[in-house]
Amino acid sequence: MAKEFWIGDVQAGDHDGVEVELMGWIKRTRGSNKIRFIVLRDSTGTIQCVVKKDAVGEEAFEEIKNSLIEASVILKGIVNVDERAPGGHELVVSSAEVVGAVRPETPFPITQSAMQAADGGETEFLLDNRHLYLRTSRMTTMLKIRSSVFGAIHSYFRDLKFTEYHAPNFVAGAVEGGSTLFEVPYFGKKVYLTQSWQLYAEAAMPALERLYTIAPSFRAEKSRTRRHLTEFWHAEMEVAWAGNSDIMEHGEALVRNIAKTVLEEREDDLKSIDRDLDLIARYADSPYPRIRYDEAVETLQGLGVDIEWGQDLDYSKEKILTQDFDVPHFLTHYPKIAKPFYHRVDPEDDKYVLCHDLLAPEGYGEIVGGGERTWSEQEILARIDEEGVPREPYQFYIDTRTYGGVPHGGFGLGVDRVVSWLSGADHIREVIPFPRDSRRVTP
């Protein structure tokens, strides 16, 4: 039964003139009472298969003729090079077997009309039928690009001898803020779904020194935007003996490595969804400029934007700031009052913290957030008290400093956001198979 031949290889010319057995699903079917053209799909591509009544016999021909879109079939025949076939190759079928039929009462619901509507964003119908929409070429392409992005992240860190390290998803307290936590009943107690791997990573930092993860994070934000999910994939890293600038160098190198990998592995996929490859090449090759928060505020004020020093930069302001950028930019040195206690205060000016955000161009916004941690015991206690946060839940975090604290830092990267940006998706939902947002958890 094992599948031996793949449509992508056939279209690449690997089996010209020889007999192959193709296993796949019917993408489209047309023809007459004596000849049928089946466009067969598998995970590697599509190919036209010519089924003639004379060649396969009456019974098999009728079965193929009556087969609907997405029926699974096994077609055996000779690979023919023919200009008339899309892709330049076709299968001249000698025997045909329907494996899983599709009944006429329940035809495949993702029709041309449903797909046309998807160009301008996803419809409710396609979201309801996400499990079937996954089979379409657009979703398949997105999932392949996504896979390459995940692979690039693992490669980047492993090549640099980082250790992959895992934190629990059930947590007792908040990493930041309290309102965006998902509450979960836990044997009569309440626990929460994690928002970040960071605090647990800092505990392991003195053991592993260079560590990373790719894991889901959960945020109970009622955000209704093209950049938000309630469950998203978070690539995070933590490094000992490192400052803000060192961490930024990793962030920049990682994102450039992702762009480069996607370009190498998914060129055809990107072309198939009309992505401009020159843009990706620029993201892979160019340095990412660094701008201080103060400069950004001055720039915005110069543009007549109503903003005061100390305010966090919301998306509307980010967008104005990034509209002239043609590569990602770092924003650094935010005011202390705009950031949580674990960001280290700048020793050169205590109004600021040593942190950074990486903003993607083309309106995709923040893809990385990170910085240097408050690493001395004295400083962390002062910052916790200053912000009025109770010490008790953070005792394990404070202990990291009590026993041989060292300068360290890290960042978190929104993997889905990066996939969305690099693929040029209209919405972050397009790049994850079963998106979760504040209003949808099904299918």
Next chain:
RNA sequence: GCCGAUUUAGCUUAGCUGGUGGAGCGUGGGACUGUUAAUCCCAAGGUCGAGGGUUCGAGCCCCUCAAUCGGCGCCA
């Protein structure tokens, strides 16, 4: 949480100043020996999101509710 919009056949939609709903795709039947989103003919398929109101009469006007979509705040 706030603002805006949408809801007509399985899907995508048209619908004139209110006068008993049209189409394309899909499905079924028929024709066709090479099609390219095949084409051509025929058919079935709608309590117009739910409830109330105005009116002789509501898909269309008014009110309430619901679902969905888009944007903002928040963030990756």
